[in-house]
Amino acid sequence: MPGLGSRRQFPALIAEPDLVYLDAASGTPTPEPVIARLTAELRGPAANPGRGGHPWGRDALRRAEEARETVASFLGASSPDEVAFTRGATAAMAFLADRWAPAALADGGDILYCPDDHLSTVRPWLRLAERMRDRGVRTVPYRRDRLGRIDPDHFAHAASERTTIVVATDVHNLHGTRTELDALPIPPGASVCLDCSQSSGRFPLRLAESRAEVAVVSGHKMFGPPGTGAAYVRRSQQHRITVDRAATRSGPARHVSPLTDAAEEGSLDGVGAAGLASAAAFLDSIGLARIGDHLDRLVTRFTAGASRIGGVAVLGPPSETAGEPHSGIVAFSLDGQAGADVAFVLERRGVYVRAGDHCLDGPREDAVRASFHLYNDDNDVDRLLQGLAVAAERD
Ligand SMILES: Cc1ncc(COP(=O)(O)O)c(C=O)c1O
CATH class of the missing domain: 3.40.640.10 (Type I PLP-dependent aspartate aminotransferase-like (Major domain))
Structure with missing residues (x-):
């Protein structure tokens, strides 16, 4: 059974071991069985x-x-x-x-x-x-x-x-x-x-x-x-x-x-x-219930870490639902900085997130989205948090 938090089934992620891919909500990498x-x-x-x-x-x-x-x-x-x-x-x-x-x-x-x-x-x-x-x-x-x-x-x-x-x-x-x-x-x-x-x-x-x-x-x-x-x-x-x-x-x-x-x-x-x-x-072979629990753990780790970085505001409900399956999609802003600038700092550190208009009407300049999925692990969350801490220190 493919493991949660493992890149083993994803050739695109294996090819770039240092990349942290957090844009599943735009498009997921293709796993071996589908290929x-x-x-x-x-x-x-x-x-x-x-x-x-x-x-x-x-x-x-x-x-x-x-x-x-x-x-x-x-x-x-x-x-x-x-x-x-x-x-x-x-x-x-x-x-x-x-x-x-x-x-x-x-x-x-x-x-x-x-x-x-x-x-x-x-x-x-x-x-x-x-x-x-x-x-x-x-x-x-x-x-x-x-x-x-x-x-x-x-x-x-x-x-x-x-x-x-x-x-x-x-x-x-x-x-x-x-x-x-x-x-x-x-x-x-x-x-x-x-x-x-x-x-x-x-x-x-x-x-x-x-x-x-x-x-x-x-x-x-x-x-x-x-x-x-x-x-x-x-x-x-x-x-x-x-x-x-x-x-x-x-x-x-x-x-x-x-x-x-x-x-x-x-x-x-x-x-x-x-x-x-x-x-x-x-x-189905992995089980959606397990995936939801895994995503909840990652998002809970992220929101706890983000609360310790000055200026990060999570643009989602407080995680009173921790312990229940989560979508794995989390948006945040950083001290009024443009989302594209934050995404650029993260990209330079090998962390791919989504910024821009998010296919929504109206201004979302400050919003950045990280979308986790089954292949992400704690290290990916920590790399995102480290990148955010660097972005937060910029003038
Ligand atoms: C909520 C939502 N609806 C619709 C779409 C459009 O999906 P598709 O790329 O399959 O056309 C997206 C894609 O980002 C989405 O997030």
């Missing part, structure tokens, strides 16, 4: 899944459908036909806004969204509301505080009997905070669209049991190949999906569900699907 699976797919018969009807095409299709089963089970879907492969979470979210949501909003209604969330979870809904304004569709914002927490009272203020869709983010990409959907006063008739880009691979997802009817996942943040992801639409919601029958003739590999008919138009990326499935199997 092996991708290599096997690429070395094998080169058929397009489901095209041609010959044995190569049929076999490629079979492997893609097996990959769907694995990914669906990893996400806790009730059935594989509730999952479609996409080119990432951004593409999946745009698909849902374009092809699932309009039917839900046919008689008008409010889309509740959080302007403080990742732009890919914001922009498609603003565009949709603009397009459907004549039908009485509006967007209504709910906000997070500076530490990334959603205030249920603010949320309650935004919600009403007009609320038709609630767009929520499971784990915030900057603050690392998890959204407790059950703690939010979501109107009973509303459908929930959940962005699981940062939670998949960090927490077990049980989508069938969750309040979310539709969801998106990013493959390259959970050890899958770059440019992979998935859209989840519960069966009871699939009648709302717009299927272009003409497109399906030249499109999907085969009919699985209205979701796959619409989301998988064109050739299916069977290699990407297989790679994503092997990433899910890799994570």
Whole structure:
């Protein structure tokens, strides 16, 4: 079993033993089992899944459908036909806004969204509301505080009997905070669209049991190949999906569900699907509960160390949840210094973090994000803290 805190399965990290990689929330390095699976797919018969009807095409299709089963089970879907492969979470979210949501909003209604969330979870809904304004569709914002927490009272203020869709983010990409959907006063008739880009691979997802009817996942943040992801639409919601029958003739590999008919138009990326499935199997072989505990230990070590460095402010809730699984994503600022400057000092010391706009709207100049994952260890945390201590001493 691959060990937590070990780089052994990651050729990119083995190649640079002194590098401390703390940007998993942007993209995870690829582990050996996924590389092996991708290599096997690429070395094998080169058929397009489901095209041609010959044995190569049929076999490629079979492997893609097996990959769907694995990914669906990893996400806790009730059935594989509730999952479609996409080119990432951004593409999946745009698909849902374009092809699932309009039917839900046919008689008008409010889309509740959080302007403080990742732009890919914001922009498609603003565009949709603009397009459907004549039908009485509006967007209504709910906000997070500076530490990334959603205030249920603010949320309650935004919600009403007009609320038709609630767009929520499971784990915030900057603050690392998890959204407790059950703690939010979501109107009973509303459908929930959940962005699981940062939670998949960090927490077990049980989508069938969750309040979310539709969801998106990013493959390259959970050890899958770059440019992979998935859209989840519960069966009871699939009648709302717009299927272009003409497109399906030249499109999907085969009919699985209205979701796959619409989301998988064109050739299916069977290699990407297989790679994503092997990433899910890799994570399951380690165990998400163990990963969450490991990440909690690292973040607790970081926040304890950061509190001893003057000027570091952690931009997340106080770790009263220490001892419970953590996302491993933690944001901080350093005494009003520009985040890019802090990141540069760290980079010079071989510690890679994320600074910049964090794909969020509005200024985040001071925010730096460290995102830990299963291959990080205590030494990585200490190297980050040492770098921060150096940055803190600068004029
Ligand atoms: C919360 C969140 N949603 C969506 C995305 C977009 O994911 P993708 O790169 O798969 O399009 C990201 C990527 O950073 C993210 O952090």
